[in-house]
Amino acid sequence: MTAEHRAQDSRAQESRAREHRAGVLRADGTPRVVVTGFGVKSPAGGTPAEVLATVLAGKSQAVHVPELLEAGTAVSFGCPAQPLDEERYFSKPERRRLDRMTKLGVAAADDAVAAAGPGYGGDPARHGVYVGTAAAGLASAVALGGHEHAGTLDRVPVPAVPKIMPNATAANVSIRHGCEGPCLTFSTGCASGATAIGEAVLAIRAGRIDAAVAGGVDAILTPFVMAAFARIGTLARRDPTPHTAGRPFDADRDGFVVGEAAAFLTLERADHAAARGARVYGEVAGYGCASDAAHLVQPRPDGEVAARS
Template identity: 40%
Template sequence: MSSTNRTVVVTGIGATTPLGGDATSTWEGLIAGRSGVKPLEQDWAADQAVRIAAPVAVEPTEVIPRPQARRLDRSAQFALIAAQEAWKDAGFEAKAGEDSTVDPDRLGAVIASGIGGVTTLLDQYDVLKEKGVRRVSPHTVPMLMPNGPSANVGLAVGARAGVHTPVSACASGAEAIGYAIEMIRSGRADVVVAGGTEAAIHPLPIAAFGNMMAMSKNNENPQGASRPYDAGRDGFVLGEGAGVIVLESAEHAAKRGARVYAEAVGQGISADAHDIVQPEPEGRGISHALQNLLDRNDLDPAEIVHVNAHATSTPAGDIAELKALRKVFGDDADHMAVSATKSMTGHLLGGAGGVETVATVLALYHRVAPPTINVENLDPEAEANADVVRGEARKLPVEGRIAALNDSFGFGGHNVVLAFRTV
């Protein structure tokens, strides 16, 4: 089946995050304005300059049988938990082929990770050094592969239309979802399981990010450390987890009577070509991604009432994004309620786009925007460029068709913007 104009919809959602072990508890935490950031209690944290992070609320071994968990990197464990929830939430009873409502040859999986199996790699290297060659796990290579999470999700649902792993740093999860939309639009698949995952709370990544001066060192106040748009923000807080959605052609969803959360309107992509780490300060690359989204998709800026911003709580990045929104949308930006959910979840790196897509879709479905917490002194540049939802959740328009954006940007200058709309 070939098509380039098929409508794509979201029929299932799943997540495991610092706020909850599933999408429902995560959403409840976001609306309540609850922080998932905690002090690191591991022995190795004592020597770190950064001693806080946002671990998952529910350990994966409480959900996945231990024999299976031992063969999966932590990032793959998260992805599998979120994907299984999304798959079930979409109404599928079993894997493709066993469930007659989905053809495995028309089913894809696109699960991204910015870093991949970093904990497996580093832990098994320690085993090699301390215990010798023969003690290294034979499962090490499939566990550390960046495509491990996607491959395991593909195996779990029986996907044969294609299994893919975009790797574009903190834009990875959003890029995976954009790729999945295109798979359905182009006719390659009818259903795609897509999202992002990350598990990098480990001494090496934390030391490296800390030495880059990219992370908050507000160790005395963990829950207040991630503070996008606050004038005193001093860097992001590392989080972990996964967010996954089930995307489907509208025709396929209607045929099986599926519940639809939202329409996946499309994506806009660009690159800064500016610096490997620093964002382009005026947000030019982000502006190009936003304009690309508008040019390539049927989207009226007047419909957009909500933005789940990338907003990691870094001094430069937060403002560059808002400048781009103002540049592209002008006065229309005044009616866009901007939420920075990383203030609660921390920054999930390659998993951020997946989790924040779940939040964006649910914001439309329930017509409420989550708050940005910890903004005690709003940065004047943020105030001048955007309407930031602070303190408490805000109701979105209850009537008519509305749309929302999910922004994701990553080291290397990767920019991805996703758009969703009520149905």
């Protein structure tokens, strides 16, 4: 090694040491990934403060849903998201073109980006979008499929494709915020949102991107979907008292309560956040994923794979 190379190596080591002291690198030398913004549209509220207040109050959001009652589904309750002020977030053409799930997701992502403050995102080519969804455009696909049974396929709405494509939320978030990096959609069942966040963190640590809008969204409180879940015996059935139905840790539990919501984070390298003076809410310190490889809907009783993950 020449003297010049030794000097370069020494400067690089000093730089890494300074970054460690500044708290922007992990022990393995990869960037720390911090959270600088939140956005949420949920049954518990439309802002993080509202959601926190509802959670601390321990107030159930399960109610009978008029559409389900009218359809006579075996389970007629769930947790619908609070009403969304669509005119605040969307133009008239967008309100026609986007389905409910995408509207919830885009609005939550908009709030997260706004909360992140000026300068978030940086280089558009290194700014990604990572979205998790279990059902994607399923509810819209079922509704639009009625044209086939009614013999009116020639009158399928023009916005049908934008409504049913699984990556609609990710695509619209990318367009609205000029994110030219990876625009990815993950579907891993109930873990989809966590998967999206974890994969975004790994991409930032690996140096592929510097920032990402990441989170999850689903909206499936429709008669067909609820009937389908009821048929496989996964739903809680305390119909007379929906507010007591969700009890996952009770020995007398009988299923889950379906809700609809969207929640997104803005993630970025710690050094980027520090350089622009951003408020840091926390750090995503770890992520792992695995598959039980045992049953389609039931977790392994011993929890071994989950523990390994």
